[in-house]
Amino acid sequence: MDEKNISAENSFEKKPKNFIYEIIEEDIKTNKWNGRVHTRFPPEPNGYLHIGHAASICLNYGIARDFNGKFNLRFDDTNPEKEEVEYVESIIEDVKWLGGDFEDRIFYASDYFEQMYNWAVELIKKGKAYVDDLNPDEIRKYRGTLTEPGKESPYRNRSVEENLDLFERMRKGEFKNGQKVLRAKIDMASPNINMRDPIMYRIVHAEHHRQGNKWCIYPTYDWAHGIEDSIEKITHSICTLEFENHRPLYDWFLNELGVYHPQQIEFARINLNYTVMSKRKLLKLVQEKFVDGWDDPRMPTVSALRRRGYTPEAIRNFTDNSGIAKRDKVSDISLLEFSIREDLNKSAQRAMAVLKPLKVVITNYPENKTEELEAVNNPEDSSMGTRKIPFSREVFIEQTDFMENPPKGFHRLIPGGEVRLRYAYIIKCEEVIKNKDGEVIELHCTFDPETKSGTGTSQKKVKGTIHWVSANHSISAEVRLYDRLFSVEEPDADKEKDFLELLNPNSLEIISNALIEPSLKDSKPGTRFQFERHGYFCVDTKFTTKEKLVFNRTVTLKDSWGNKTK
């Protein structure tokens, strides 16, 4: 091939998406893995997945898809005390929902325990691992500090035979938790603390969610993870930055074993402002009932985002736009919100809902008349068609759409002013009815029959168009409005205050008597709508009953007027 052809071909190549794609493209060029690409997502089933995990799933699955490779789901279930079947099940559901297609490749690290044990025996025989009798406290002291080398355990130089015997007896259950560990024999003076004879096995007498009581010794992350990757013939083992210091150890184990050796690559995890991402803190919010579960719509978990009305597409776009790099980052929540607005604007059916109703009587409209008005289901997508909305003499509008003493620039209803009722007529406010406390409780208006929507006969122009529902036809629903869970940008960053003190007390507002148009009556849980001029809403899957629809607000519409008045 001559140079011209090469450059012609190159001009069709897409620019690598990020530094990991660059590495993989280079590997393909040099045939490092015989052209194979095989990634994995290796969660520990000790909690629900959050948006950060979603980024990892999208990255790993996306790589497999883009390079015609494979993607595994693998549970890193090496710690029976923290792991549960509930978490396994939720993780499978979430990965699938996000579009991470692992086909039939769902694996469990615990299925490799026998192989891991045998390889540990091999290392003992090579003189590269030993059983240590030091207790946890002693081990910590012997490890040294960040600036001082550690010292060797007095048990470090046991004979191979003794180590073999002790290790076998560890497995048999002859010792108590913490009594003995198996350690790799590397270098107690290493500047990398992870290399100071790291622990490979600890004794844990606990029931494992898949293995039951078969094992009482469990491998540590460092020992187990490379083996899991190796067994599955992973090519690129992608993990987060905090494992960078562990890479020498990952490599050491695989080299000593002389087995298939994937490449570990680290990238910066995604953080989001106004929330927390650590599983420990999320668990605390759940356990101490600050939220109604892992899927409370205010949580940053995948199941919460789903319940709130996010689409997999929006989450994928968000993680794509957040980018993959090595510098620490805190992504702005507004980018997440942008991604769901962008998606739902194109796909969500429009509807009218009045959250805080104000009664309007149209005095010149016949008492018993009902009109069926035509409304567009989605102005962005005419294939979604139209629907009929009933209109009658009494309607409800939004309390905030009327002001007796409006500020400059207010386009809605004012005494003596006119406004269009969406898809209906232009009305004029003739009289304001108040209660004895001076609160506005009702408006008397007149309508102009010449201004019916869609007739094209109206010469009249008004600045504002507001939404409404017919008093006799609307149905009641519960609407839940969510705001950010925390009132500060980085709840983790404050060293003075516990993150629980920084919770936003107004993160949930429940409106129990909102009025919605009758076409929404039989909406199925999970269905998404745009309530015009309010935002996107989703029928809640947890609290909706046959008697009552409950809507979650996914995100507000952008509101340039509201911003101005703040």
Place this chain on the structure above:
RNA sequence: UGCCGGGUCGUCUAAUGGUAGGACUACGCCCUUUGGAGGCGUCUGCAGAGGUUCGAAUCCUCUCCCGGCAGCCA
């Protein structure tokens, strides 16, 4: 004062020795029967100092700042 990794608009991310660009946000304007959507525009950035070079965000040196690591967690 150990080791490892990072510093590009407010946020996120490109440019890999050759015009610092995009997205989000914010703010204007236009348009609009959703104050939505859409269109157009504006603001703001290479941590600092030297050096190499015709030319540096990019290469080198020093400084500063930030993050991770001392679980029998992952």
